[in-house]
Amino acid sequence: MLKNDLFLKALRGESVTRPPVWIMRQAGRYLPDFLALKHKYDFFTRCQTPELATKITLMPIDQIGPDAAILFSDILVVLKAMRIPVEMKDGFGPLIPNPIRTKQDVEQVIVPNINENLGYVMEAIKMTQIEINNRVPLIGFAGSPWTLLCYAVQGQGSKNFDKAKAFCFSQPNLAKTLLQKITDTTILYLKEKVSSGVNAVQIFDSWGGLLSPKDYNLFSWPYIQQIVTALKDKTFVIVFGKGCWFALNEMGKSGAAALGIDWTCSARNARYLSGGNITLQGNFDPSRLLSPIPEITKEVYNMINEFGKDRYIVNLGHGILPNIPVDNAKAFVDAVKSYY
Amino acid sequence: MLKNDLFLKALRGESVTRPPVWIMRQAGRYLPDFLALKHKYDFFTRCQTPELATKITLMPIDQIGPDAAILFSDILVVLKAMRIPVEMKDGFGPLIPNPIRTKQDVEQVIVPNINENLGYVMEAIKMTQIEINNRVPLIGFAGSPWTLLCYAVQGQGSKNFDKAKAFCFSQPNLAKTLLQKITDTTILYLKEKVSSGVNAVQIFDSWGGLLSPKDYNLFSWPYIQQIVTALKDKTFVIVFGKGCWFALNEMGKSGAAALGIDWTCSARNARYLSGGNITLQGNFDPSRLLSPIPEITKEVYNMINEFGKDRYIVNLGHGILPNIPVDNAKAFVDAVKSYY
Numbered sequence: 001m002l003k004n005d006l007f008l009k010a011l012r013g014e015s016v017t018r019p020p021v022w023i024m025r026q027a028g029r030y031l032p033d034f035l036a037l038k039h040k041y042d043f044f045t046r047c048q049t050p051e052l053a054t055k056i057t058l059m060p061i062d063q064i065g066p067d068a069a070i071l072f073s074d075i076l077v078v079l080k081a082m083r084i085p086v087e088m089k090d091g092f093g094p095l096i097p098n099p100i101r102t103k104q105d106v107e108q109v110i111v112p113n114i115n116e117n118l119g120y121v122m123e124a125i126k127m128t129q130i131e132i133n134n135r136v137p138l139i140g141f142a143g144s145p146w147t148l149l150c151y152a153v154q155g156q157g158s159k160n161f162d163k164a165k166a167f168c169f170s171q172p173n174l175a176k177t178l179l180q181k182i183t184d185t186t187i188l189y190l191k192e193k194v195s196s197g198v199n200a201v202q203i204f205d206s207w208g209g210l211l212s213p214k215d216y217n218l219f220s221w222p223y224i225q226q227i228v229t230a231l232k233d234k235t236f237v238i239v240f241g242k243g244c245w246f247a248l249n250e251m252g253k254s255g256a257a258a259l260g261i262d263w264t265c266s267a268r269n270a271r272y273l274s275g276g277n278i279t280l281q282g283n284f285d286p287s288r289l290l291s292p293i294p295e296i297t298k299e300v301y302n303m304i305n306e307f308g309k310d311r312y313i314v315n316l317g318h319g320i321l322p323n324i325p326v327d328n329a330k331a332f333v334d335a336v337k338s339y340y
Numbered sequence: 341m342l343k344n345d346l347f348l349k350a351l352r353g354e355s356v357t358r359p360p361v362w363i364m365r366q367a368g369r370y371l372p373d374f375l376a377l378k379h380k381y382d383f384f385t386r387c388q389t390p391e392l393a394t395k396i397t398l399m400p401i402d403q404i405g406p407d408a409a410i411l412f413s414d415i416l417v418v419l420k421a422m423r424i425p426v427e428m429k430d431g432f433g434p435l436i437p438n439p440i441r442t443k444q445d446v447e448q449v450i451v452p453n454i455n456e457n458l459g460y461v462m463e464a465i466k467m468t469q470i471e472i473n474n475r476v477p478l479i480g481f482a483g484s485p486w487t488l489l490c491y492a493v494q495g496q497g498s499k500n501f502d503k504a505k506a507f508c509f510s511q512p513n514l515a516k517t518l519l520q521k522i523t524d525t526t527i528l529y530l531k532e533k534v535s536s537g538v539n540a541v542q543i544f545d546s547w548g549g550l551l552s553p554k555d556y557n558l559f560s561w562p563y564i565q566q567i568v569t570a571l572k573d574k575t576f577v578i579v580f581g582k583g584c585w586f587a588l589n590e591m592g593k594s595g596a597a598a599l600g601i602d603w604t605c606s607a608r609n610a611r612y613l614s615g616g617n618i619t620l621q622g623n624f625d626p627s628r629l630l631s632p633i634p635e636i637t638k639e640v641y642n643m644i645n646e647f648g649k650d651r652y653i654v655n656l657g658h659g660i661l662p663n664i665p666v667d668n669a670k671a672f673v674d675a676v677k678s679y680y
Contacts, residue, residue, distance in 0.1 A: 159499075160626070160627060160661070161627075162627050162630065162661055162663065165625075165627035165628075165630065166627065166630035166631075169627070169628060169630055169631040169632075169635065170630065170631060170632060209604060211604075211625075212603040212604060212606075212623075212625050212628075212657075213604070213606045214606075215625065215628075243583070243604060245585070245604075246604060246605065246606065246609065263552040264549060264551075264552060264553070264583060264585075264586060265586065266552075266553050266554075266586065269586065283552075285505075285551075285552050285555065286500070287500060287501075287502050287505040287506065287509070288505075288509060288552075288555075290502065290505065290506035290509055290510065291506075291509040291510060292509075292510060295509070317552075321500070321502055323502065
């Protein structure tokens with residue numbers, strides 16, 4: 001039995017004394033212990049070694065005390081499993097040496113056997129659940145098909161992912177074949193995560209907000225909907241689309257248990273646009289954690305008052321930034337815990 | 341007398357047979373003639389030499405035929421005039437060698453004499469108006485105070501302008517002093533542009549959408565409103581805030597003649613959020629110009645049908661990308677001209 005089930009209560013829509021809190025990217029980046037590990041093991045070694053992933057996942061639980069853990073991993077492990085090699089370069093980010101551009105490229109992409117190719121994630125989940133020892137629930141995650149296509153086609157990070165978009169706009173059927181392969185893989189992957197023991201899953205559509213609403217409905221949303229439909233009876237699904245305020249209404253009707261909100265969408269707009277009945281998660285501006293601590297505390301209280309304490313999960317509006325002092329991250333979590 | 345006053349008619353809210361069209365950043369970047377000039381003269385030489393600015397401004401008028409010209413310049417010339425040195429590095433973008441961070445830094449920033457420091461812009465306007473010879477109206481522009489602060493404090497381009505935000509969040513009064521100096525300068529600058537002969541002005545708040553609505557109302561909007569209020573009885577003011585859908589209601593009541601809309605906000609949402617009575621400008625996804633030409637034509641027709649032909653100015657939802665073929669930009673303009 002979970003000792004702290006606030007997060008699951010919020011996902012079920014049950015009334016709580018205070019909302020639960022966790023932080024996107026809480027395991028990594030800004031934590032000194034993580035940075036020490038980073039110097040010893042490269043990026044994918046950290047993801048692919050269950051002992052390391054477990055250790056990193058637990059760091060924020062012990063050090064800043066959120067109400068949920070999220071497995072340390074990366075959305076790009078799915079591309080690697082699909083036979084799209086990915087490298088992570090320090091100070092540059094992900095690099096796909098052979099980006100997907102042609103029919104032949106797309107044909108060579110496989111829907112892999114999950115346990116053969118991503119078994120290390122399942123091991124990390126089992127190991128992490130033992131270490132968490134029922135203190136808090138564990139979240140698993142995946143990138144949205146569109147967001148993964150962005151990297152697979154562009155070949156690297158980008159301000160506008162123009163090559164990925166040009167690929168979709170000029171070869172829409174080819175794009176859809178690739179998106180479907182990623183979707184099929186992601187469904188298998190998340191189902192296996194649930195079997196391995198995660199208590200909820202989150203889909204990150206980090207680049208959905210680069211699309212017009214019309215293109216979002218062509219190249220992103222239908223694939224996320226497939227994933228939600230396939231998973232919603234097995235676990236809680238949280239959908240987070242950065243910059244996707246325009247899709248909140250559709251998302252609210254999708255069967256997702258909760259929706260992630262970024263900081264450009266006020267609580268009031270988010271409640272209104274999502275239909276008012278679904279649990280929302282967010283939406284503190286990650287840069288606002290650079291404010292003085294008393295200011296952080298005050299703004300967290302304001303945020304909870306605006307969203308309301310029920311059907312609400314406190315979080316940032318995107319991942320925590322690498323330059324955030326641990327004390328400020330802790331102040332964010334502590335503010336929620338002191339709310340009454 | 342202007343031979344083509346469609347653009348001014350749309351700004352006045354008059355009925356038109358087809359909407360006017362121009363393209364943000366139409367003068368530069370993707371035009372082969374511009375790229376040839378770029379190899380001969382550095383960035384600020386192009387801005388500061390009236391003959392070159394005039395030549396570049398006219399290029400798209402002759403080559404792709406939009407219904408308005410926009411003076412070739414850069415939002416950062418205002419920072420330079422305020423004694424904040426700016427360099428433009430190829431493949432890197434703007435660099436501010438001594439970013440503004442302290443009280444002393446802010447104190448050293450001046451509200452300059454416009455004609456002494458930005459006289460070259462006024463000369464370029466007069467020269468351009470002679471060359472345009474009443475074919476189309478001429479737009480002048482400025483960056484929003486918040487967007488200029490972003491560069492002045494961050495010191496360079498950024499995904500999240502975290503240093504600029506940390507400056508505002510930790511030293512809000514100092515930030516406001518700097519924003520006010522930029523605002524005062526911008527008002528003088530735009531008034532002088534109007535006296536020199538521009539037919540309308542546009543304020544670019546390129547980074548307003550990085551702020552939460554609450555922070556936008558602290559650090560961006562009040563300064564834009566001051567500029568609109570100071571200019572609105574002298575010329576048409578267009579306000580474009582990228583990602584600022586949440587502020588459209590406030591913008592609609594500001595006295596601006598038109599509002600720029602990015603491609604993540606549908607025509608219907610834009611009309612609804614802005615109050616339904618103001619001229620809107622936008623909002624084709626710049627990457628959509630990488631679509632095949634028949635697709636561009638079709639999507640332009642759809643867009644006009646959705647916004648409606650009146651109180652509407654066709655444009656992209658942000659600046660044209662450097663990798664757009666001239667033929668595709670021309671197809672965009674031609675599609676509007678063939679609309680009936």
